[in-house]
Amino acid sequence: DVKVTQSSRYLVKRTGEKVFLECVQDMDHENMFWYRQDPGLGLRLIYFSYDVKMKEKGDIPEGYSVSREKKERFSLILESASTNQTSMYLCASSTTRGRPQETQYFGPGTRLLVL
Amino acid sequence: KQEVTQIPAALSVPEGENLVLNCSFTDSAIYNLQWFRQDPGKGLTSLLLIQSSQREQTSGRLNASLDKSSGRSTLYIAASQPGDSATYLCAAPTYPSGTYKYIFGTGTRLKVLA
Numbered sequence: 001d002v003k004v005t006q007s008s009r010y011l012v013k014r015t016g017e018k019v020f021l022e023c024v025q026d027m028d029h030e031n032m033f034w035y036r037q038d039p040g041l042g043l044r045l046i047y048f049s050y051d052v053k054m055k056e057k058g059d060i061p062e063g064y065s066v067s068r069e070k071k072e073r074f075s076l077i078l079e080s081a082s083t084n085q086t087s088m089y090l091c092a093s094s095t096t097r098g099r100p101q102e103t104q105y106f107g108p109g110t111r112l113l114v115l
Numbered sequence: 116k117q118e119v120t121q122i123p124a125a126l127s128v129p130e131g132e133n134l135v136l137n138c139s140f141t142d143s144a145i146y147n148l149q150w151f152r153q154d155p156g157k158g159l160t161s162l163l164l165i166q167s168s169q170r171e172q173t174s175g176r177l178n179a180s181l182d183k184s185s186g187r188s189t190l191y192i193a194a195s196q197p198g199d200s201a202t203y204l205c206a207a208p209t210y211p212s213g214t215y216k217y218i219f220g221t222g223t224r225l226k227v228l229a
Contacts (some may be wrong), residue, residue: 004158033216043204058216090158094162103149104206104217106158 003027004107006091011112013047019078021110023091031094032074033104034058034066036087049074081114088112117142117209121220128195129228134221136190138205143183146215150179150190153183153202153222162203163190193226 007022023032024110033048037057045058047066055066067075074093078085087109092104128134140148147166151159155167163179164170165188171180186193188205202224206217 035219040221043206043219045216048216088156092159103161103164104159105161106151108158109156111156 004093004105006089006107006110008110009108011110013078013081013112015082015114017078017081017114019081019112020024021076021078021089021091022072023074023076023093023107024072025074025093025105026072027093027095027105028071029093029095029105032068033092033094034064034074034076035090035092036060036085037090037109038087046076072108081112083114084113085115088107098106117145117207117218119205119207119218119220121203121205121223122220123223125226127226127228130195130197132195133191133193133228134195134225136192136203136225138188138190138220140186140188140218142207142218143186145183146210147208148179148181148188149206149217150177150188151204151206153204154215155201159204161209168206192225195225197227197229 002068031050034046035043037043044060049055049068065077090109091107094104120139128188150162153159165172171201176193183190202222204222206219208215
């Protein structure tokens with residue numbers, strides 16, 4: 001079974017802090033994604049990566065950056081956390097680059113509270 | 116631009132009832148459509164993936180259909196159980212600039228009453 005793990009289930013940070021959210025998948029998937037999920041807005045794509053050291057902006061990249069130094073690990077970075085970044089963050093991975101025939105596998109999510 | 120809509124936003128039914136969840140998408144040139152389940156505070160679990168060449172997919176009590184011409188997909192749940200209570204999301208891929216990404220609906224929150 002594919003397993004996608006996220007470093008924390010719950011996180012509380014202060015405004016202005018630099019925050020790292022880590023995601024690891026164990027199935028050698030090329031593609032990895034970071035979403036945030038907010039009530040009434042659904043899942044919105046922040047960044048995605050289809051290869052090591054490659055990244056592409058999603059729909060709401062402002063205030064975030066990402067890092068993919070190894071194939072299995074995709075990190076989301078909040079450079080200076082703000083209260084409007086309080087949200088549930090979901091990581092996902094999938095295989096078959098460029099051909100979306102395969103499903104996405106999701107991690108359990110990280111609920112981030114920025115005070 | 117692909118947009119995905121799910122109606123209703125919430126649904127409450129008695130146990131044992133058969134029910135249908137709806138998903139609409141604006142761009143009919145989709146490669147596939149997926150249905151996910153999300154339990155409160157958890158990640159998403161894939162339920163069914165329908166390829167563009169298929170009309171439906173079945174898994175146990177779940178059946179998902181796809182009608183590209185009308186821009187609609189439905190998830191049919193037979194003989195609903197309290198354990199089916201969750202939020203159900205559909206997602207359709209879009210393919211800008213050589214890589215794909217998924218657009219999600221906002222989900223239907225289902226409650227099955229014992």
